[in-house]
Amino acid sequence: MSALQTLPSQLGSVQLSGFSRGFQGNNVLDAIDLDIPSGQFVALLGESGCGKTTLLRALAGLDAHAQSAGVARVQGNVSVLFQDSRLLPWLSVIDNLTLGLTHEQATAAAQALLNDVGLGDKAQAWPATLSGGQKQRAALARSLLREPHVLLADEPFGALDALTRMRMHLLLRRLVERVRPTVILVTHDVDESLLLADRILVLKDGKIAQDHALDLPHPRRSDHPAFMQLRSTLLGSLGVETAIT
Numbered sequence: 210m211s212a213l214q215t216l217p218s219q220l221g222s223v224q225l226s227g228f229s230r231g232f233q234g235n236n237v238l239d240a241i242d243l244d245i246p247s248g249q250f251v252a253l254l255g256e257s258g259c260g261k262t263t264l265l266r267a268l269a270g271l272d273a274h275a276q277s278a279g280v281a282r283v284q285g286n287v288s289v290l291f292q293d294s295r296l297l298p299w300l301s302v303i304d305n306l307t308l309g310l311t312h313e314q315a316t317a318a319a320q321a322l323l324n325d326v327g328l329g330d331k332a333q334a335w336p337a338t339l340s341g342g343q344k345q346r347a348a349l350a351r352s353l354l355r356e357p358h359v360l361l362a363d364e365p366f367g368a369l370d371a372l373t374r375m376r377m378h379l380l381l382r383r384l385v386e387r388v389r390p391t392v393i394l395v396t397h398d399v400d401e402s403l404l405l406a407d408r409i410l411v412l413k414d415g416k417i418a419q420d421h422a423l424d425l426p427h428p429r430r431s432d433h434p435a436f437m438q439l440r441s442t443l444l445g446s447l448g449v450e451t452a453i454t
């Protein structure tokens with residue numbers, strides 16, 4: 210076997226080794242080393258402008274104009290979920306899901322995923338007739354239909370109201386537990402990271418400044434003592450002091 214071949218057990222793993230990236234001479238990511246094993250759910254936190262999206266887009270193979278050094282390796286298929294759904298307005302919901310897929314079962318699988326995300330009756334609807342939350346659910350279904358080994362999500366729930374966001378959290382956890390992709394979720398929301406992730410990273414000054422493993426069962430309760438302690442630590446690292454000690 211050649212050294213370049215990917216072993217099945219490595220599919221879904223992500224490695225950064227001395228990875229730097231910048232734009233127009235400004236360094237954003239500074240020699241990052243990071244190993245994410247297959248199937249891990251990672252949340253990436255950090256203050257605005259610290260480079261979270263830059264890191265995610267590098268892993269997605271975007272921003273070819275950026276100056277990069279070092280290694281960023283993602284093994285397997287990648288799906289990207291953005292803050293806006295990016296559904297094409299001239300295609301029905303189900304045609305948005307199956308766009309580019311040629312296998313015969315794509316339509317049946319798309320309908321099954323739409324059922325899963327509660328949009329079973331919206332398959333033939335136009336995207337413009339969906340609410341923001343419904344569009345994001347359709348976008349999530351579109352991502353998972355590709356059966357990605359790695360799901361890269363950039364604040365996918367950032368624009369949703371609190372109630373819809375809570376529903377999306379439950380939905381994402383349920384689907385992720387079934388499909389088992391590696392997930393890297395960029396978020397500003399500390400509670401979101403604590404509710405969903407197995408591991409929480411904080412990006413600061415171009416480096417991974419904190420790396421926390423979370424071994425709490427799901428569904429999680431936000432009043433769990435370990436949850437509250439880490440919440441306080443994370444908020445502190447983001448420059449927000451809390452009363453909890």
Ligand SMILES: Nc1ncnc2c1ncn2[C@@H]1O[C@H](COP(=O)(O)OP(=O)(O)OP(=O)(O)O)[C@@H](O)[C@H]1O
Binds near residue numbers: 257262263
């Ligand atoms: N395509 C680009 N061209 C030039 N500069 C860029 C580009 N993309 C990002 N940057 C710069 O890189 C830095 C990091 O931006 P990035 O969007 O990665 O931060 P972020 O942590 O995701 O921020 P936020 O939480 O506010 O979304 C910023 O200073 C930004 O201006």
